[in-house]
Amino acid sequence: MKATAEQIQLIDKALIKIGINYADIRCEMTDHIAAELEQKDERFEHHLKGYILQNKSELKRTNRRFIFIAMGRAYKKLLVNMLKPWSFLVFALMFALGMYLIQSIGREDAVIALFYFFIAISCILSIPVTYKALTKKNQHSLDFGFSFINIIVLYPTIYMVDYQTAIDNNMMVALYYAVVMMISITMYVTIWQFNKQFKLRYNG
């Protein structure tokens, strides 16, 4: 017996119900469960309920392991991208912009300007990610790892505004913003690359 489109939907919904939210993980699990249930008799829903009940904790555990593996993969790719020449170009441009602002409008105003510039760029770049998180559409396992980097970069930046206006080191201020901007921009380029790969793989 081959599973119908409706039956595949039922498996997908059952997996969402137990917390398997990422599309790529669900797609693979759905295929496995469908292949297993196709070997049984016509009572599809009955067997599906039995399968989920019997394997619920195993499925959840596998889901967590998938997410951790994806996290490792995401960070590895991010690191590779950070070592690429265009990433260094972003760093150099941001550093030059920081130094120019400090020289022209003074350190205090430059820190505020650079901070708002960082927030604006981060907000613009994170629109697609936020949209996906809110609509819960096409989220893939690699999205999870990147949400941490956002917090890691954002929190010290907010915290350091007061400190940076007080310290007497222009280069440190420009260097800090060059680093955080490079991390943010590289991260969003990496997310974009992964999204493109996922679209090609799952929708193409």
Place this chain on the structure above:
Amino acid sequence: MYGYEITQKVKLITKGELNITEGALYPALHKLEADGLLDVEVEKVDNRLRKYYKLTESGEKETVNRLAELEEFIKNMQSLVTPNVKPDLQF
């Protein structure tokens, strides 16, 4: 090959002696994919998407190396469990 197919093939080859659960198989496949040892292709089959895995070039090399390592390990284990009895020590 896809995940379910792998579990069935292993069961068939080992005559049911080895039963790989999905909890063991899929994370291992994902890890190998992340390490660049497996290549992935997704196709729509029977109303659903199916992920096919195949070895990359480096995956094939790694398989040869790992099998050689395993063979060596088994040889060592065998010589430990059943050491050659020295003739001069025999009664």
